[in-house]
Amino acid sequence: MWKAEIKVLLKQSVLDPQGQAVEKALGSLGYGNVEDVRIGKYLEVTVAGADRAAAEAQVHEMCERLLTNTVIEDYTFELVEV
């Protein structure tokens, strides 16, 4: 069995108002040295099956089809055997 740890962030070219709002809030809490904040999704998807390459291909496919909006988002993931 494999667990995919998927990180999804807005593409660099896309404005991140949520990140900017949190950056401002951290500044008002006294964290003036915060240079940048980006906010996205984190998913853990566990898939049955022994073959690593098959699991990797499947996770890519699920990301492209459902889990991310590839027009405005980028994703990366790591596979961990569980």
Place this chain on the structure above:
Amino acid sequence: MWKAEIKVLLKQSVLDPQGQAVEKALGSLGYGNVEDVRIGKYLEVTVAGADRAAAEAQVHEMCERLLTNTVIEDYTFELVEV
């Protein structure tokens, strides 16, 4: 300068309806071998300053005070020098 890669997930004891909905959707797309889906937040926070220990302590503090709801969420993070 340090970049914190922060993963935030609901505690195991807390129901994750979003994760369940996505798991069902993946099943209906034909991915019947998906055993579990958990969905949370991913944040990248860049802080100025040279000292790793100070950056680590600050990121913990920011997570506890603003970035996560520690009643229902757990967080982990990695620090990367940038």
